[in-house]
Amino acid sequence: MLKKMALLVLVIGWFSGRAYADVSLLLHEAIGGSGEFTAGGHSAIYFSNICLEGPTELRMCRPGEQGIVMAAYPGFGADKPYEWLAIPWFPYLYGVAQTGEVPLYVNGEIRTLLRSNGRRQYFNDIVPADPNGALPIGRWQEMIGTLLNRDVYVFTLKTDWKEDAALVEEYNSRANKRPFNVLYHNCADFVREVLNAYFPQATHRDVLNDFTITTPKALAHSLTHYATKRPERLFYITKYSQYPGPIRRSLDNRNFSEKALTSKKYLVPQIVFKPILIPIFATAYFATGHFNPQRAYERYASLTIAQLELEAIQLRQQSVASQPYSNSLAPYGTDSRAARLMEIEREKAAERLRLFGTKPDWAHYKTAFEPLLRQAIAQGYFVDEREVQTFFKDLELQSEPFLDENGLLMLRVRDYGVARRLGLTRANILSPDSDPQLAYKLMLVRVRNELYGATKNRETFEAFEADWKLMQELATRCAALPAPNTTRTSAQARFLEHPEKFTFKQKMKKWLVRITH
Known part of the structure; x- marks a missing residue:
């Protein structure tokens, strides 16, 4: 029976018409109280060639479908013991179904409206409506419109349909009930296991800087190290920015040693009580933990750049192979290969100009x-x-x-x-x-x-x-x-009719967060 299922999955994959596809690690910046104290953020995984029969049943995509994001959270809702849920790519990022619906501005009420609509469309069978009309509790909310809350970096590598089909078979045949555990099976552990099934030993914990816990930033760091040594995988990074609006901006991802060095709430107590810890954390961080997702994004910023880099590497290899004993200062010759290499550099510069300007x-x-x-x-x-x-x-x-x-x-x-x-x-x-x-x-x-x-x-x-x-x-x-x-006929001086009032406790909380960040 299992062999027949596997064959069926492979056939469906073949008919999808895709010789290869993509798999992506999603590095979400940190939010909320836990983000303020740990800066760990969240991780999920995107498959461009895997789609859904239901929120917990996978299949190969048909032509024109956009793929899905899978993520693990500690509790998708009351009595929801799922290890993971999945949702199509676009609503996961934006909270809407297509490009024309993307808002230019969001706030808390808009976020609630989009997630309420998304629940009915994607999770109605799993998360029933609240009888009081409120938004049902649970981390299912994080699966709809993640850009409502934070920036996301997407680290992408090329795969093929055979690898995707194997994952579909595995996850459809096993129970979706593994309990979430911050220390041993968190969101990053879930993504690590999936990525390592595609690329053995590509991602791993940073034991020294994260105290043996798997963190999203450690995965991004190790995957970048793995992928940049394999240009044939066409590795690139995309950045999706948080929606404009009054919702507090997300925080940079940091590993634990970096947080100990950069956050006043941790650094000041070290200076006062245990100054010996500072050089220990600094040595660990600068030796093995230093990784800036934004800098990595600026370097590996698009598929176009990845394709040009691969072409340049192939041209250099061809030049070396055709002139194995040459001592020339121009090892790539004066032929068309050298001209094309110069053109590639200009095309890469133009692509970066399109993305970043000057x-x-x-x-x-x-x-x-x-x-x-x-x-x-x-x-x-x-x-x-x-x-x-x-x-x-x-x-x-x-x-x-x-x-x-x-x-x-x-x-x-x-x-x-x-x-x-x-x-x-x-x-x-x-x-x-x-x-x-x-x-x-x-x-x-x-x-x-x-x-x-x-x-x-x-x-x-x-x-x-x-x-x-x-x-x-x-x-x-x-x-x-x-x-x-x-x-204007109104005597009202300002656009805001009734300024928001804060209690003393709320003011103190904001003040403490600001000075200890």
């Missing part, structure tokens, strides 16, 4: 943006710079999300006593139902945060230029309308 490029946009923002404040779009800085949070407090007739996100906004609507996707922000002045404010703040925020939090330069173009189009539309400060 410092002069970003400086040019900053210079062009500053008068636009000053003009917007002068015209009454914002009261002052402070209102620009708080606009994303103010917008959350002044609005409620809903889906329009096409299923796209919009906000109902209380704008100085007037009820307005604001489209939140590229497909409806320019629609007649979306207020152009609110849309312009949204894009001004989005562009500002990209220009003046941390470099690592930026999207690609290409994506930023698309934002800039949309902002300019909205500016052109608003130029034909009366300026906000000439039409």
